[in-house]
Amino acid sequence: xxxxxxxxxxxxxxxxxxxxxxxxxxxxxxxxxxxxxxxxxxxxxxxxxxxxxxxxxxxxxxxxxxxxxxxxxxxxxxxxxxxxxxxxxxxxxxx
Numbered sequence: 001x002x003x004x005x006x007x008x009x010x011x012x013x014x015x016x017x018x019x020x021x022x023x024x025x026x027x028x029x030x031x032x033x034x035x036x037x038x039x040x041x042x043x044x045x046x047x048x049x050x051x052x053x054x055x056x057x058x059x060x061x062x063x064x065x066x067x068x069x070x071x072x073x074x075x076x077x078x079x080x081x082x083x084x085x086x087x088x089x090x091x092x093x094x095x
Contacts, residue, residue, distance in 0.1 A: 001036065002059045003092045006052040009084040015048055018082035022050075025078040028071040029054065034061025048084065059091055 010018045022040055029035055036055035043049040056062045066072050 001094065002056045002062065003094070004052070004054040004056060004062050005090050005092060006054075007088040008050045008052065008079075008082075010048045010050060010082050011084045012048050014082045015042070015050075018050065018079060021078045021082060022052075025075045028075045028078075029066060032061065032066045032069065032071065034058055034065050062091070 008018070019040075019042070026038060029038060034057040036057065038052065038054045040050055040052050043051075054062070056066075
């Protein structure tokens with residue numbers, strides 16, 4: 001299992017719109033082969049910061065299967081307008 005950790009800074013005042021767009025976009029990721037689960041959390045101290053945790057079977061399920069698909073293009077169309085900057089994305093494995 002590979003954990004994708006994505007941090008999003010959202011334009012102040014648009015957090016609720018982003019959350020709604022994320023809920024609309026999530027099925028696009030869920031439909032990708034290799035997707036296991038997803039969880040989005042919102043910062044308490046920094047309410048314009050959201051962290052997305054997605055478990056994938058492999059790194060390639062994310063980088064090849066999702067990121068290079070038409071579903072990813074639509075994903076970005078839905079959630080991208082709310083970004084206050086580029087997302088920070090990294091991957092990890094459990095130790």
